[in-house]
Amino acid sequence: MPLLGCSRISDEEFSKAVSKLTKLEELDICNISSYSLEVLGRSCPYLKSLKFVNTNAEGFVVFGDAEAIAIGKTMPGLRHLIIIENELTEVGLIAILDGCPLLETLHLEECCQLDLTESLLKRCHTKIKDFQLSNMYNHGDGCPYAHYVGPEDEDCIVLFG
Numbered sequence: 001m002p003l004l005g006c007s008r009i010s011d012e013e014f015s016k017a018v019s020k021l022t023k024l025e026e027l028d029i030c031n032i033s034s035y036s037l038e039v040l041g042r043s044c045p046y047l048k049s050l051k052f053v054n055t056n057a058e059g060f061v062v063f064g065d066a067e068a069i070a071i072g073k074t075m076p077g078l079r080h081l082i083i084i085e086n087e088l089t090e091v092g093l094i095a096i097l098d099g100c101p102l103l104e105t106l107h108l109e110e111c112c113q114l115d116l117t118e119s120l121l122k123r124c125h126t127k128i129k130d131f132q133l134s135n136m137y138n139h140g141d142g143c144p145y146a147h148y149v150g151p152e153d154e155d156c157i158v159l160f161g
Contacts (some may be wrong), residue, residue, distance in 0.1 A: 041074020
């Protein structure tokens, strides 16, 4: 059963809601903090699939290593992870690879700050069955390809149990 929520949900509200969904296995979500991702990981030990997009108040996509580290730290059972349009760096990617040993699918789309070394790229292809990178733009001064998320995307928290 899907649960829809406002994209402006607070950490406290999200924590309350997710703590009641302990058998959650799949989540498609945007606009939550690294703290909320940690609560998600601790509250939902059966989580196997996560699709995560994060946008800031102005509507431009942001995501950083804090969120990736939260995923790696609290979601060891994760098998499928999709991260779309973000500022993830090698630090965050390594945290995910180290913390999610069962990961089979990893799709990174439009990760503006990710500049993979040959050894890290090889590790990803060796460890992950379905590893995909798309539209990898590395611009030290930000990502000109981040797109605006309009009002039609405001309610984008979807939980599946």
